[in-house]
Amino acid sequence: MGLETKGIYTVHEFTLAVKSTLTTGQFNDVWIRGEISNYTNHSSGHRYFTIKDKNSQLSCIMFKWHGKNLRFEPEHGMNVLVLGDIDVYEQRGIYQVKVRDMRPDGIGELYKAYEQLKNKLAMEGLFSPDHKKPLPGFPTKIGVATSPTGAVFHDILTVLKRRYPVNILFIPTVVQGESAAKSIVNSIEALNRTDVDVIILGRGGGSIEDLWAFNEEIVARAIFYSRIPIISAVGHETDYTICDFVADVRAPTPSAAAEIAVPEKQELANQINRLRDRLIENEKRYLSDRQSRIYELESGVDPRLLLERVTQYVQYIDELAQKQSSSFGRLLEVKQALLDAHTGKLDAVSPLGTLSRGYSIALKMPKKMPVRSIADIEISDEISIIINNGKIRCVVNDKEECKWK
């Protein structure tokens, strides 16, 4: 066949023909497994990379508007599953996959994605204790978001009923699979529009894939922005999901969440009884204290006691008087003796004493001056001589000085 019958394509025509063949066929909406290499997160927001296996490689592009829904940050060397459609890049004549969604492939990759998100949210402060809301001590209505099937809701109801029956608002929630994350977010948002005062977000145990919805960023953020405190109870005691870190309280199991949410009725009844006993005990003591105070005061004003006191005072006064009079008598004796002694002394020096011993006193008249010296007298002076029992009036005839000693 000649050129004319076959016709001649331009490069562009050929490329378009190939593109048309490829893109209308079976290569749309396919999942492809591979390892990421040459990963570039372009400043335009589009991601360019290659996925490869041992034998082949495939160019991929993920546009910004698809990439914004990614639930993890792809890295070089990561094993992934990509969902996309075949496409031909006309300018360079290459075929590539336009990636619409991408998942970590395998448990190792899930853990990697989990760690990535955990670190990112931790950096943002979503796990900070500052943001933890306190649980109500006595909730009146509890919102429960969990699967309508399975044992979890039943377990929660049973525990709540036993411990402290309250109003429960149940919102059936998809907790596994494609729609789970969105369903959980919807449930949290819906419960925030009701009057529940605490939310239990629960799911039974399962593999990391089963629990994956609870590791999704949108779920973490919905919990963070919830106005109502949330207790997360996902999986078994050993399972930790991102939800557990963001939630206000993490319960190891759904039953434990119910125990955390409410106080125990019996314990409360005991507490009230203890308070009642304290009231009665204290009031009794108060009253008996007052009673004994009254007895005390009453005995203070007893007339017998008054009489006894008066008698005691009388006796005391007598004692005082006794003491006083006896000491006065002693004082008198001492003074008398002193007086006698002084009187004796006076007698000894008295001129009257001298006269009684036979001496006389001569007084010069008319001034009755005692005559002490011969010089006091002149001849013809009048003198009066006083003797023991009389006076003799004399005139001096003569005088003579003598030395008797």
Add this chain to the structure above:
Amino acid sequence: MEMSFEESLTELEGIADKLEKGQLSLDESLLLFQNGIKLVRECNTKLKNTRQNVEKLILENGDIKSEPFDAQE
């Protein structure tokens, strides 16, 4: 307005503390005691009357509704 169980319990604890500390007049003490015993009764009644009532929340075109939910189902 009726007090919640929590408020009643808190007030009851406060009264028990006050009575324990003493330093009250006889009238005050008797009044507190009476109030306390009243609160004990109220709390016990509230506890006794707690019931588990389960409702189901339904989302319909962005509106939320609730309907009784039979937990046995």
